[in-house]
Amino acid sequence: MNSSMVALAIMSGIVAVGTLVGFLARLHHKMDLEQWTVGGRGFGLVLVWLLMAGEIYTTFTFLGASGWAYSRGAPVLYNLGQAPLMYVVSFFILPLIWEAGRTHRLQTQADFFRVRYGSTYLAAFVALIGVVSLIPYLQIQITGLGLIVEVASFGAIHRTFAMIVSFTLVAAFVFVSGVRGVAWASIVKDLLLLLAAIFIGIAVPHIYFGGVGPMFAALAHAKPRHLVMPGATENLGHAWYISTVLMSSLTFYMWPQYFAASFTARSGKTLRRNAVIMPLYSITTSLMLFVGLCAVLVLPGLSNGDLALLTMVRRTFPVWFLGMVGGAGALTAMVCAAIQLLTGATLYAKNLFKPIFAPGMTDQQVAKLAKVMVLVLTLGALFLAIYSSISLVSLLLLGFAGVAQLFPGVVLGLFSKRVTTAGVFAGMAVGLALAVFLMLTGRDPYYGVNAGFIALCCNFALTGMVSLVTRVRVVGFDTIMPVLAASKSGDGTSFS
Amino acid sequence: MKRPSLGAILLGLIPFAATCFSVSLWDRVYPMILGLPFNFFWLISWLLLTPVCMWGAYRLEEPRASAARREKGDAE
Numbered sequence: 001m002n003s004s005m006v007a008l009a010i011m012s013g014i015v016a017v018g019t020l021v022g023f024l025a026r027l028h029h030k031m032d033l034e035q036w037t038v039g040g041r042g043f044g045l046v047l048v049w050l051l052m053a054g055e056i057y058t059t060f061t062f063l064g065a066s067g068w069a070y071s072r073g074a075p076v077l078y079n080l081g082q083a084p085l086m087y088v089v090s091f092f093i094l095p096l097i098w099e100a101g102r103t104h105r106l107q108t109q110a111d112f113f114r115v116r117y118g119s120t121y122l123a124a125f126v127a128l129i130g131v132v133s134l135i136p137y138l139q140i141q142i143t144g145l146g147l148i149v150e151v152a153s154f155g156a157i158h159r160t161f162a163m164i165v166s167f168t169l170v171a172a173f174v175f176v177s178g179v180r181g182v183a184w185a186s187i188v189k190d191l192l193l194l195l196a197a198i199f200i201g202i203a204v205p206h207i208y209f210g211g212v213g214p215m216f217a218a219l220a221h222a223k224p225r226h227l228v229m230p231g232a233t234e235n236l237g238h239a240w241y242i243s244t245v246l247m248s249s250l251t252f253y254m255w256p257q258y259f260a261a262s263f264t265a266r267s268g269k270t271l272r273r274n275a276v277i278m279p280l281y282s283i284t285t286s287l288m289l290f291v292g293l294c295a296v297l298v299l300p301g302l303s304n305g306d307l308a309l310l311t312m313v314r315r316t317f318p319v320w321f322l323g324m325v326g327g328a329g330a331l332t333a334m335v336c337a338a339i340q341l342l343t344g345a346t347l348y349a350k351n352l353f354k355p356i357f358a359p360g361m362t363d364q365q366v367a368k369l370a371k372v373m374v375l376v377l378t379l380g381a382l383f384l385a386i387y388s389s390i391s392l393v394s395l396l397l398l399g400f401a402g403v404a405q406l407f408p409g410v411v412l413g414l415f416s417k418r419v420t421t422a423g424v425f426a427g428m429a430v431g432l433a434l435a436v437f438l439m440l441t442g443r444d445p446y447y448g449v450n451a452g453f454i455a456l457c458c459n460f461a462l463t464g465m466v467s468l469v470t471r472v473r474v475v476g477f478d479t480i481m482p483v484l485a486a487s488k489s490g491d492g493t494s495f496s
Numbered sequence: 497m498k499r500p501s502l503g504a505i506l507l508g509l510i511p512f513a514a515t516c517f518s519v520s521l522w523d524r525v526y527p528m529i530l531g532l533p534f535n536f537f538w539l540i541s542w543l544l545l546t547p548v549c550m551w552g553a554y555r556l557e558e559p560r561a562s563a564a565r566r567e568k569g570d571a572e
Contacts, residue, residue, distance in 0.1 A: 074523070074535065077523075077535060077536070077539055080536075080539040080540065080543070081515045081516060081519075081539055083543065084511055084515065084542055084543055084546035084547075085511055085512060085515065085516065085546075087546070087550070088508045088511055088512070088546065088549075088550060091508065091550055091553060091554075092500050092504075092505070092508065095561070211531065212531050212532065213528075213530070213531020213532075214531070216528065216531055216532060216533055216536075217528070217531070220525050220528070220533065224525060227525050227533050227535070227536075228523050228524060228525060228533075228535065229519075229523055238519045238520050238523065241516075241519050241523075242516055242517060242519060245515070245516045246516060249516075268561060269558060269561065269562075272554050272557060272558065272561075273554065275550060276547050276550040276551050276553075276554050277547060279543050279544075279546045279547055279550075280543065280544070280547060282543050283540070283543055286536070286539075286540050286543070289536075415499065
């Protein structure tokens, strides 16, 4: 067998095992909407950890982190800075979101807004922001997968073919096993990715420099400015670091798929424990940064920094190992895309289509529509990935700044009785408009401060001001009271 | 479900103070520790120290949360 066949065989084997595990996860569970979207709210510590690690550590995390370290240098530290902080935030808000979720049978982020603020329009707006922001994220997974497979197979497989085959598999196992399939497929993905990351992160500096210490010593000698902010950039300094870390750590769980992952937990205790241990997983990210920094000296002048990691691996290791990394990378893209598909499809069916076009739909019909939407979204994202040439990263950053604007509505909804629907609506709309304007006109960072952060501050201020001048009408969640009325159940439609 | 206690919130603020607001104090290459530039060393240490803080917060919060559950008569 020639080398591309070896890499290819290993890669396909890994993808096949991961997909199979995803399919098998369905066994012994009746797939109604509740089971499909939130796994029957029965996940313990291990499954919640797998699901969250599985969906949070995307291909973009690994290729992007090493790529930033390569092309921008020290500003990539924002990634290490935000990682533990977002779990600190999750420690305080996810158990409350979970509690509201269980009491009111919430399945999506938009459900949260519907029940808390009693407005289906606000919920539909939230769902729209979620779906629109998810599409570039989904497309990035597909494009990333194509790139990984192409590089790892030495060009033997065309990326379009790889994208179509793997995303047919993804759509199939989301269709069949729902969120449970995603969590189980994560087992294979996390295990391989952890092993690969630890091995690569330690071996690469060792092979080229004799260790991480000598590597940094060489880099500090050759390019000392690369190692402190603003690194190789002009405007990513300390103000940018603080604003970016604050914005991304506070609002990270506003991505609808991460938000909804908290509903799968068995208890609030599970989520708190998970928040305590999650920062440890980010140690693998720091290893990826080392590889990116190594490439600064070993492979200067790469046109695309995001390829730094894969190129280093291909140059350094035997072909079977390249196949393993390629397989782990492909499976990562598939797992992350799976949860994004599931979340986007459910948001559309439950919070956009149903309330606006067919209020009388039953849960079974919503589930059926959501499954159809899985296929539609897969096809749409595939089409975009194959035919569009827009820079994805900028779209993704826009999506992130967009979902970040949901934060005031969530956090004030949990902790304040004074916040009003009008206030949340106004703050969200203006924050969103401001973020889009600043980013599309090339004003990010704006005077050295993260544009999304500026939008978030305005959003908070406006939500507060409008809430103070409009009449309070506290609707859902007795969470803002000390003790929940335990008897309350039903999906909260009575409020809308 | 009760609001988080002050102690837990203060414990949660420690990592924020250490890795976010104080960036200009630790963003430097020297002294290198364990072969890492100081800023890398500092942030990686906080990947390990944040769980310690949050474990403390967990010890403070969990008894209150289970008391609230008992009040409601829930089985865990």
